[in-house]
Amino acid sequence: MRAGAKPALARALSLIEADLHGDTATALLDDAFQNPLGSIIGLTGPPGVGKSTLTNVLIRRFREAGKTVGVIAVDPSSVLTGGALLGDRTRLSTDPDDHGVFVRSMAARDRLGGLSDRAVAGAVLMQSVYHRVIVESVGIGQSEADIANLADLTVLCIQPGSGDSLQFMKAGIMEVPDIVAVTKADMGDAARRAVADVEGALSLSGVKVPVMALSSTTGDGVDLLMETIADVLAEAGKKKPRIREERARYWVRDGIKTYLGKDGLERFDCLPPNAPDRPFSALKETLAGLRRETR
Ligand SMILES: Nc1nc2c(ncn2[C@@H]2O[C@H](COP(=O)(O)OP(=O)(O)O)[C@@H](O)[C@H]2O)c(=O)[nH]1
Ligand SMILES: [Mg+2]
Numbered sequence: 598m599r600a601g602a603k604p605a606l607a608r609a610l611s612l613i614e615a616d617l618h619g620d621t622a623t624a625l626l627d628d629a630f631q632n633p634l635g636s637i638i639g640l641t642g643p644p645g646v647g648k649s650t651l652t653n654v655l656i657r658r659f660r661e662a663g664k665t666v667g668v669i670a671v672d673p674s675s676v677l678t679g680g681a682l683l684g685d686r687t688r689l690s691t692d693p694d695d696h697g698v699f700v701r702s703m704a705a706r707d708r709l710g711g712l713s714d715r716a717v718a719g720a721v722l723m724q725s726v727y728h729r730v731i732v733e734s735v736g737i738g739q740s741e742a743d744i745a746n747l748a749d750l751t752v753l754c755i756q757p758g759s760g761d762s763l764q765f766m767k768a769g770i771m772e773v774p775d776i777v778a779v780t781k782a783d784m785g786d787a788a789r790r791a792v793a794d795v796e797g798a799l800s801l802s803g804v805k806v807p808v809m810a811l812s813s814t815t816g817d818g819v820d821l822l823m824e825t826i827a828d829v830l831a832e833a834g835k836k837k838p839r840i841r842e843e844r845a846r847y848w849v850r851d852g853i854k855t856y857l858g859k860d861g862l863e864r865f866d867c868l869p870p871n872a873p874d875r876p877f878s879a880l881k882e883t884l885a886g887l888r889r890e891t892r
Contacts, residue, residue, distance in 0.1 A: 598726055601665075601696050606726060610701055613718045618881045626718050626877040629725035630845075635664075636729060636830050637720055639744035641736030642754030647780035648733045649687040650813040651754065656691060656698055658823055659729045665697040667723035671705050671716050671734035699727065705734065712743035714852055718877070720747055741774075746847040749833045749840070750826060752776045755795065757787035757810075773804055775829045782810035782817055845876035852880040853887065861887050 598605040613622050638655075640648045652668060659666045670689060691698045701723075703716040712734060723730045734744060736753065744751050753774035777795050782788040788810040795808045807825050811818025833840070849872050853861045864887055872879035 598722075601726075603696065603699055606699060606723070607701075609722055610719050613722065614703075614715050617715055617718060618884070622718075623875075623877040623881050626721055627875040629722045630841075630876060631874060633721075633724045635724055635727050636749040636833070637724055637747055638729060638731050638826065639748030639751040640731060640733045640754060641741060641744050641751060641774070642780075643756065643759070644735055645686075646754040646756040646759075647687075647813055648735075648754050649689055651778070651780065651811075652689055652731055652733050653687070654813045654816070654819055655729075655731060656689075658819065660695070660697060664728035665726075667698075667720075667727035667730045668700040669716055669719050669723065669730070669732045670700065670702045671712060671732065672702050697727075699723070712747060714848070714855060717743070717747055717848060743851075745774075746844055746851075750775045750829045752778050752822075752826075755779050755791055757781060757784065757791040773806060775806065775833075776822070776825055777806055777808040778818075778822060779808070779810040781812060781814075783812040783815045842873040845872045845874075845879070848876050849880045849883060853883060856884055857887055864890065 598609055609625060612619075613626070616622055640652060642648050649670070652670075656666050656668065668689060689700050691700055701719060703719055704713060705711060705716075712732070716732070716734075720730050720732050732744065732748060736744075741751075741753075751774045753776070755777060757779055777799075779788050779791045779795070792808050792810050799806055799808065807829075809818055809821055809825065811822055813819070846868055849868060850862065850865070853865050857864075865883065869879045869883055
């Protein structure tokens, strides 16, 4: 897999999907978690905002910069009736002969979005193989927190003139992204107004987040996005140990909640000591322990 063989990665991802808590999968994932090669970039936002189109642009730009790219497209439409609800969706298009790029679609946690534990595991696996892993997910409900706990950097995409920026102001509960990208800037003044709205909302709440308008169609604003991504990743690199531990904690707790419900979470009091290094086996062992208790 590390030598760049796509079939090997594809097999590993299938193993994760089929048997996430098996010995082979957990050993593989703990190893990947301990040996990250690159960074995970989360792209969130409502359906139709332009995430996939932007992902295509990012893939191209990273490849031009000599970086390898893995993509996980988390697709809520797979649990809905067809893709029609999401309108004219852009497909991720990559060169099949390019060994430096790999794209995988994975199902969302449920119809409200959010990352399934398999999508999280898939991203961790890809992070040990590729320089940049892009996770595209529809940003509704749980998914912002899920993305924030997975990615080194999150970009929230906002559609101009859609009321997304108003939503942004109201949503005090929302995880704060690292970058806000107002998409489709080629469509006129609405993008500029949306940037101003979001900046206004952010300054009221006292957080400093770069907000920028861009167009995937014309390429305007993409250079600035690339520079900002590089800056944020450089900053994120400095706090990695702390972030890793937080992530491990979140995944173990989240896994317990997923498999044993709130009741399981209430009976779970402390994180196993190996969790910050080996979160996947820590979860497997904690689940087994809690299940034994109930018997
Ligand atoms: N005018 C314009 N349209 C765009 C731009 N980016 C995406 N779109 C269009 O918006 C629609 C939804 O894009 P898509 O990438 O599928 O959105 P997603 O659901 O967020 O992944 C498609 O018809 C795209 O062609 C852009 O920068 N400018
Ligand atoms: Mg999409």
